Amino acid sequence: MHRGTKYLFCAPGCAAAFDRQPERYLDSSFKPAGMPAGGQRGRQPKLPMFEDASKVRGAPHASRLSQHASRLPPPDRPGTRVSLSVEGMHCASCVSTIETALCAVPGVAAASVNLGTGRADVEGEALSTARLIEAVKATGYDARPAEDLSPAADRERSEKETREILVRTVLAAVLTLPVLILSMADVRFPARDFVLLLLTLPVYLWAGWPFLAGMVRTLAHRTANMDTLIGMGTTAAFLLSIASTLFPSTVAQASHGGMAPVYYEAVGVILTLVLLGRYFETRARGRTSAAIRKLLDLAPRKARVLRRGLEVETPLSEVAVGDRLLVKPGDAVPVDGVVVSGSSAVDEAMVTGESIPVEKSAGDAVIGGTLNGQGVLEIEARAVGSETALARIARLVERAQASKPPIQKLADAIAGVFVPVVLMLAVATWVIWFVAGPSPRWLFATVATASVLVIACPCALGLATPTAVLVGTGRGARSGILFRNADALERSGKLTIVLLDKTGTVTEGRPRLTDRVRLEGFSDREILGLAAALEQASEHPFARALVEAARARQFDLPAVKTFQSRPGLGVEGAVGGRAVLVGSPRLFEQEGIALGSLSEEVERFSTEGKTPLPVALDGRIAGLLAVADREKPSSAEAIARLKRQGLKTAMLTGDRAATARAIAARVGIDEVFAQVLPADKASKVKDLQNRGERVAMVGDGVNDAPALAQADVGIAIGAGADVAIEAADVTLVGGDLKLLADAIGLSRATLATIRQNLLFAFLYNVLAIPIAAGALYPVFHWMLSPMIAAAAMAASSVSVVSNSLRLARRPL
Amino acid sequence: MLAVRLPPSASRLPTALALVWSADRIAAVILGAGLCVFLYLFFFGKRRELAARAAVAGSQEATIVVSGGYNPDIVVAKKDVPLTLVFDRREDTPCSDEVVLPEFEIRRPLRPFARTEIRVVPRRTGEFPFSCGMNMLHGKIKVVE
Numbered sequence: 001m002h003r004g005t006k007y008l009f010c011a012p013g014c015a016a017a018f019d020r021q022p023e024r025y026l027d028s029s030f031k032p033a034g035m036p037a038g039g040q041r042g043r044q045p046k047l048p049m050f051e052d053a054s055k056v057r058g059a060p061h062a063s064r065l066s067q068h069a070s071r072l073p074p075p076d077r078p079g080t081r082v083s084l085s086v087e088g089m090h091c092a093s094c095v096s097t098i099e100t101a102l103c104a105v106p107g108v109a110a111a112s113v114n115l116g117t118g119r120a121d122v123e124g125e126a127l128s129t130a131r132l133i134e135a136v137k138a139t140g141y142d143a144r145p146a147e148d149l150s151p152a153a154d155r156e157r158s159e160k161e162t163r164e165i166l167v168r169t170v171l172a173a174v175l176t177l178p179v180l181i182l183s184m185a186d187v188r189f190p191a192r193d194f195v196l197l198l199l200t201l202p203v204y205l206w207a208g209w210p211f212l213a214g215m216v217r218t219l220a221h222r223t224a225n226m227d228t229l230i231g232m233g234t235t236a237a238f239l240l241s242i243a244s245t246l247f248p249s250t251v252a253q254a255s256h257g258g259m260a261p262v263y264y265e266a267v268g269v270i271l272t273l274v275l276l277g278r279y280f281e282t283r284a285r286g287r288t289s290a291a292i293r294k295l296l297d298l299a300p301r302k303a304r305v306l307r308r309g310l311e312v313e314t315p316l317s318e319v320a321v322g323d324r325l326l327v328k329p330g331d332a333v334p335v336d337g338v339v340v341s342g343s344s345a346v347d348e349a350m351v352t353g354e355s356i357p358v359e360k361s362a363g364d365a366v367i368g369g370t371l372n373g374q375g376v377l378e379i380e381a382r383a384v385g386s387e388t389a390l391a392r393i394a395r396l397v398e399r400a401q402a403s404k405p406p407i408q409k410l411a412d413a414i415a416g417v418f419v420p421v422v423l424m425l426a427v428a429t430w431v432i433w434f435v436a437g438p439s440p441r442w443l444f445a446t447v448a449t450a451s452v453l454v455i456a457c458p459c460a461l462g463l464a465t466p467t468a469v470l471v472g473t474g475r476g477a478r479s480g481i482l483f484r485n486a487d488a489l490e491r492s493g494k495l496t497i498v499l500l501d502k503t504g505t506v507t508e509g510r511p512r513l514t515d516r517v518r519l520e521g522f523s524d525r526e527i528l529g530l531a532a533a534l535e536q537a538s539e540h541p542f543a544r545a546l547v548e549a550a551r552a553r554q555f556d557l558p559a560v561k562t563f564q565s566r567p568g569l570g571v572e573g574a575v576g577g578r579a580v581l582v583g584s585p586r587l588f589e590q591e592g593i594a595l596g597s598l599s600e601e602v603e604r605f606s607t608e609g610k611t612p613l614p615v616a617l618d619g620r621i622a623g624l625l626a627v628a629d630r631e632k633p634s635s636a637e638a639i640a641r642l643k644r645q646g647l648k649t650a651m652l653t654g655d656r657a658a659t660a661r662a663i664a665a666r667v668g669i670d671e672v673f674a675q676v677l678p679a680d681k682a683s684k685v686k687d688l689q690n691r692g693e694r695v696a697m698v699g700d701g702v703n704d705a706p707a708l709a710q711a712d713v714g715i716a717i718g719a720g721a722d723v724a725i726e727a728a729d730v731t732l733v734g735g736d737l738k739l740l741a742d743a744i745g746l747s748r749a750t751l752a753t754i755r756q757n758l759l760f761a762f763l764y765n766v767l768a769i770p771i772a773a774g775a776l777y778p779v780f781h782w783m784l785s786p787m788i789a790a791a792a793m794a795a796s797s798v799s800v801v802s803n804s805l806r807l808a809r810r811p812l
Numbered sequence: 813m814l815a816v817r818l819p820p821s822a823s824r825l826p827t828a829l830a831l832v833w834s835a836d837r838i839a840a841v842i843l844g845a846g847l848c849v850f851l852y853l854f855f856f857g858k859r860r861e862l863a864a865r866a867a868v869a870g871s872q873e874a875t876i877v878v879s880g881g882y883n884p885d886i887v888v889a890k891k892d893v894p895l896t897l898v899f900d901r902r903e904d905t906p907c908s909d910e911v912v913l914p915e916f917e918i919r920r921p922l923r924p925f926a927r928t929e930i931r932v933v934p935r936r937t938g939e940f941p942f943s944c945g946m947n948m949l950h951g952k953i954k955v956v957e
Contacts, residue, residue, distance in 0.1 A: 161904060161924065214905045217880020218949075222854055225907040225948045227880075282906060402912060402919030415947045420855035424848045431844030435837045462946025466919075485917065 176268030233453030277794025344375025464757035472750030609662025
């Protein structure tokens with residue numbers, strides 16, 4: 001109430017704020033940030049008053065603010081940014097009350113409260129979390145530091161979760177043990193059943209609480225899951241036992257003169273075993289996603305930033321592009337960057353899978369998360385935060401892990417209806433036992449029904465594929481094999497032929513000078529030196545090879561006077577007072593310069609896969625240089641491994657057939673498609689597919705994107721950290737071709753694991769449910785104890801996860 | 813322990829021929845059949861759609877309570893507007909440990925008793941399901957123009 005007008009408030013904080021300064025809010029000139037003008041009853045009360053708080057829910061204001069909040073980077077700069085978790089907010093005006101209160105705290109530059117997430121993000125200088133909380137509390141709301149979102153806190157939380165399950169398990173086991181002994185030994189004493197009831201009650205209510213609560217929650221949503229099954233199964237057994245305990249004579253009568261049976265031990269043992277299974281399962285599942293966490297943990301938390309020549313230890317999140325960083329021996333490289341000075345061997349195994357440390361010096365790129373060796377490096381940051389190679393790899397892996405392979409479709413369809421179907425089967429079990437079972441019919445019926453509910457294991461079915469995909473893709477990422485999605489993983493396991501691009505994939509993609517032949521009267525210095533000098537002006541890869549070779553021999557390269565390029569043939573010009581001609585044998589033919597005795601050599605080099613480049617000085621043939629793009633050292637071994645995996649291999653290149661065949665022969669590739677224009681690569685892939693092959697196309701992802709896309713599996717092989725290769729289904733981060741066989745091996749193993757898991761999960765449920773229902777009774781007069789049903793259920797889901805985890809330990 | 817303890821009064825299984833269709837047996841069959849029909853309708857029958865229209869203003873946001881299922885289980889969102897889904901998980905059963913949005917290639921763990929924000933940009937119209945990691949709890953995002 002204020003001056004005879006009744007105002008309603010959505011939260012106590014709003015009322016408190018109003019009470020302190022009513023005029024402030026009634027004054028029409030006052031407009032708290034973000035509040036729309038025009039409120040109730042023409043008095044334009046801006047801040048606190050709404051007759052019905054529910055009207056305000058979902059006001060556009062809230063989402064605008066949340067949008068603002070979501071633009072803020074994660075809260076990880078202590079002092080400059082504080083995040084609070086605020087409770088008790090109901091409407092947009094609560095938001096502005098709290099924002100106003102926070103902004104009033106000294107040092108606060110900006111505060112933004114998100115109604116949707118219950119989070120307040122505060123920016124400013126020298127902030128004290130305690131003071132901010134105090135300010136929020138003064139307005140009548142409750143606040144505490146926002147939950148730590150770091151991986152470490154996550155781990156801690158999940159550990160706490162598993163511990164809690166363990167505590168429940170232990171309590172269930174301790175109380176169940178005497179129940180089990182008394183029941184099994186058939187010890188009889190007065191009020192025995194009451195003692196058992198008292199021992200089992202806490203097990204049922206406390207240890208079994210997660211299942212009971214889950215059962216109620218799912219049923220409220222008209223869904224069902226494992227909690228529903230366990231909750232119903234144990235409740236059935238427990239209620240039956242209580243009835244027998246409280247009304248023994250009635251129950252005994254219903255059992256046709258028998259005794260009143262109790263199944264307390266079954267309730268206890270079921271809950272103990274299922275909890276134990278859940279404990280192991282939770283622990284094992286935590287390990288399935290460990291790979292990606294490990295990947296992100298590679299980056300250090302702090303970096304040594306050089307500011308005005310001084311070394312300042314700075315949180316990683318404050319490192320900006322362009323900062324100079326110091327990487328000391330044994331340090332992890334904090335961000336992606338370029339070496340400015342110093343040299344050291346850097347172990348990049350964690351990102352590229354390459355086990356030998358790579359020598360880095362000024363000008364070389366370094367990847368965040370890799371491990372520096374013995375030297376000191378000064379680097380300039382080029383990519384930070386979510387832009388680093390490591391973050392992009394992690395994102396790629398996360399996306400792959402989220403996807404589903406086609407093989408999962410059937411399992412998904414079954415999982416969707418599994419629990420309701422089991423519930424119907426349980427009903428049918430009860431009816432059949434009651435109608436056709438032995439006496440006491442209702443007792444058998446209830447026990448069999450409980451067994452059916454307990455033994456059915458939707459988890460095994462649900463975990464079969466995702467855990468294997470999670471572990472498989474994680475294992476790959478650890479070695480530099482990135483699958484784009486689970487579909488790619490599945491297809492990679494079914495390939496028949498691997499088609500490799502030559503340049504940059506099988507070979508290094510950098511031609512080098514391999515041979516020199518000089519005719520009498522000419523020196524090396526003349527031939528190579530002058531040819532290289534002339535080629536300095538050219539941009540052809542062969543030219544670079546010659547220039548590099550000349551520089552390596554420390555020949556000085558005289559200035560070029562005239563230069564003329566003969567496209568596709570070679571170059572000519574005047575260097576150091578001499579007329580120089582370098583190019584293909586065809587050029588010499590055209591120029592009418594006889595190769596003479598060098599013709600044979602030209603032939604020989606061609607068949608060896610080299611490109612011969614005759615050199616003429618002053619119109620006379622002087623010598624012969626040969627350049628070749630050499631195969632990578634690991635290519636031959638990689639091809640051999642592919643063949644051992646039963647795959648056919650083929651090479652695709654624009655080169656002449658002789659050159660291509662020579663290289664293919666050296667590395668062991670079966671088939672060669674030479675003189676294929678870049679535009680025709682995709683149609684070559686299609687030809688193979690028409691032959692009935694399932695084709696993997698391997699290339700560098702730059703000029704063969706159409707072929708990569710056409711192939712069943714496009715594999716991009718990128719040297720270094722450039723993982724932005726989106727066209728590819730699989731990216732091999734290191735340039736090493738050996739990863740190819742690893743990738744295919746891994747995908748086959750993952751696929752095999754998925755098949756085993758699915759087969760096991762299907763078979764388990766298909767066999768176990770009828771047995772639990774009593775299918776064996778008519779033949780053997782034997783029915784399964786619900787306790788064994790619980791043990792089987794727990795074991796089945798744990799074995800599926802363990803089977804998937806085997807992939808992580810698998811050597812590639 | 814392997815087999816169920818049977819009360820001493822347990823008799824042999826009556827053969828199908830000897831089966832007497834007493835009133836209680838007939839009642840059990842009718843009751844059981846009725847229960848099965850009820851279960852079918854309960855789980856697979858047409859549901860009242862709990863649709864929530866995400867609040868739109870430059871970005872859209874919808875809070876989904878995760879507790880034995882998703883509430884609301886249908887979120888209506890606008891195409892091409894960034895959508896923030898806030899999963900407010902109020903339980904710790906492993907059944908809802910993860911949420912999977914296949915359309916957006918997202919599989920995200922949901923912390924128990926905490927809110928997890930997932931940001932997506934719906935690029936095409938249609939219905940895109942999301943589910944728990946084992947595909948047992950279901951919901952969908954309805955993207956409209």
